[in-house]
Amino acid sequence: MSGVNGDLTTRSADSAAYRPRRSVLYMPAANERALEKARSIPADALILDLEDAVAPDAKDAARERAGAKVADGVYGSREVTIRVNALDTRWHADDLRAAAQAGPDAVVVPKVGSARDVHAVEKGLEAAGAPDHTRIWAMVETPVAMLHIEEIARSSQRLAVFVMGTNDLANELHAEHVPGRAPLLTGLGLCLLAARAAGIAILDGVFNNIRDLDGFEAECVQGRQLGFDGKTLIHPGQVEPCNRVFAPTEAQVEESRNILAAWEEALASGRGVATVNGRMIENLHVRNAQRILAVSEAITTLERETSSPAPPG
Structure with missing residues (x-):
C-alpha cells in the first residue's frame, strides 16, 4: 500500500511551496550519456553528482557539464540539484562556486556534521552570487551529525532538505546492512525528529542492491512509514516503485x-x-x-x- 509524508512547505524565506521528492535520482555528472538519459526518467528530482560517482581526474569536466545542464534547463519542471564534494576536499570551493553560478534548485553537501558546516556553505554560495532559490540539501551521514542534528536543522534559512547517507552511517557505526535496518533506526529517528521540528524535508538513503526490487520496495515502505518524504536512488529501475510507494493512494x-x-x-x-x-x-x-x-x-x-x-x- 502506498502512502505519503512530509510538510506542505519547506522552511524558507519565501515560504516555497511543497515540491514532490518521492524519488531523487543520483546521476554521474561525468557521464554525458547518463545526463541525457535523465531527461526521460520520471524521477521527481535529480542530483547531478560531482562526488562519489566521479573519478578525481574527471572532476573538472563533470563540474562544467553539470553547470551547463542546469543553465540550459533541459530537465524541465523537476527539481535539479548538484552534489558538490565535501567541505574538506580540494574540489569543494570550485564546485560550490560553479554551482552557485549555475543556480540549481539546490546544492547537495556531503558529510555535514555541524551548523558551522552549513554556515560555511551558505557563505560560499552567497559570495559566489547564488540566487535566492538555490537551497542547501545537507547530507547527514556520520555519528557526529546525528549528535548535532537539531542545531544543523535550524542553522540556515537556505537549508531545505536533509539527505540520509545510510551507507556512510552504517560504515562509521561498524553496523551491518540488514533487512529492517535496526542498526540505523536511532539515527534515522533523530534526523526525522529534527527535520519535522525545524520544518524541513527529509529523504531516506539509497538501497544498494539494484537487482533486489522486492527488498527495495520493502525499504521504501519502511521509509514512508517512518515519515520520510521520499528516497534517494542509484538506478532508474528504482524510480517507479519509489514513486508509487511515496504517493497517496x-x-x-x-x-x-x-x-x-x-x-x-x-x-x-x-x-x-x-x-x-x-x-x-x-x-x-x-x-x-x-x-x-x-x-x-x-x-x-x-x-x-x-x-x-x-x-x-
Whole structure:
C-alpha cells in the first residue's frame, strides 16, 4: 500500500511551496550519456553528482557539464540539484562556486556534521552570487551529525532538505546492512525528529542492491512509514516503485476529500465535530487530509509537466 509524508512547505524565506521528492535520482555528472538519459526518467528530482560517482581526474569536466545542464534547463519542471564534494576536499570551493553560478534548485553537501558546516556553505554560495532559490540539501551521514542534528536543522534559512547517507552511517557505526535496518533506526529517528521540528524535508538513503526490487520496495515502505518524504536512488529501475510507494493512494485521496467535506458541513451547521465512516474527525485529521490532497495535486502537476522530455536547451 502506498502512502505519503512530509510538510506542505519547506522552511524558507519565501515560504516555497511543497515540491514532490518521492524519488531523487543520483546521476554521474561525468557521464554525458547518463545526463541525457535523465531527461526521460520520471524521477521527481535529480542530483547531478560531482562526488562519489566521479573519478578525481574527471572532476573538472563533470563540474562544467553539470553547470551547463542546469543553465540550459533541459530537465524541465523537476527539481535539479548538484552534489558538490565535501567541505574538506580540494574540489569543494570550485564546485560550490560553479554551482552557485549555475543556480540549481539546490546544492547537495556531503558529510555535514555541524551548523558551522552549513554556515560555511551558505557563505560560499552567497559570495559566489547564488540566487535566492538555490537551497542547501545537507547530507547527514556520520555519528557526529546525528549528535548535532537539531542545531544543523535550524542553522540556515537556505537549508531545505536533509539527505540520509545510510551507507556512510552504517560504515562509521561498524553496523551491518540488514533487512529492517535496526542498526540505523536511532539515527534515522533523530534526523526525522529534527527535520519535522525545524520544518524541513527529509529523504531516506539509497538501497544498494539494484537487482533486489522486492527488498527495495520493502525499504521504501519502511521509509514512508517512518515519515520520510521520499528516497534517494542509484538506478532508474528504482524510480517507479519509489514513486508509487511515496504517493497517496486513490483511497487516501478519496477519504481526504470526504473528511474535508464532512468537516465543512459540520462547521456550517455549528458543530465542532464530524464523523466519516463512523470515525470521529478532529482538527489533526483535517490538517492531514489537506496535506494529502496538496501532495497529490503537486504530484499530478509535476507529472503532467514532465510527461514529455524537455527540448534541448
